[in-house]
Amino acid sequence: METDNELTVGSRVKVHIHTPGTDENAGRDAYETGAIVEDFGVQAADTTSRQWAVARRWAVALDSGRLVFADNDELTIG
Numbered sequence: 001m002e003t004d005n006e007l008t009v010g011s012r013v014k015v016h017i018h019t020p021g022t023d024e025n026a027g028r029d030a031y032e033t034g035a036i037v038e039d040f041g042v043q044a045a046d047t048t049s050r051q052w053a054v055a056r057r058w059a060v061a062l063d064s065g066r067l068v069f070a071d072n073d074e075l076t077i078g
Contacts (some may be wrong), residue, residue: 001036002013006077007036007039007058007072007075007077008036009036009037009038010035010036010040011035011036012033012034012035012076012077012078013033013035013036013043013060013075013076013078014031014032014075014076014078015032015033015034015060015062015068015070015074015075016029016030016031016032016070016075016076017029017030017031017032017074026072027037031038031076032060032062032063032064032066032068033062033078034059034060034062035060035061035063036058036059037045037059037060037067037074038058038059039057039058039063040055040056040057040058041057042057046051046067047066052057055073056069056070056074057069057072058070058071058072058075060075
C-alpha cells in the first residue's frame with residue numbers, strides 16, 4: 001500500500017542541492033522542486049573510494065529543466 005511519505009516514480013519532491021567547487025556559487029545550499037522519473041534501486045556500497053560520479057538512487061526532473069540524481073536523504077516529498 002502506497003503512503004504519502006513514500007518516494008516513488010512520479011512523486012513530486014524537493015531536492016536539496018549543495019554546490020561544491022570553487023566558483024562564486026560554491027558551498028551554497030538550495031532546494032528545487034521536481035518529479036522523480038527513475039528509480040535505480042538500492043545500490044551496493046561504492047568501493048572505488050572516489051568522490052566523483054557516485055551512484056545515486058533517484059533521477060529527478062527539476063521544474064527548471066535540469067535532470068539531477070539524488071539519494072533518499074536529499075529528497076523531501078512535496
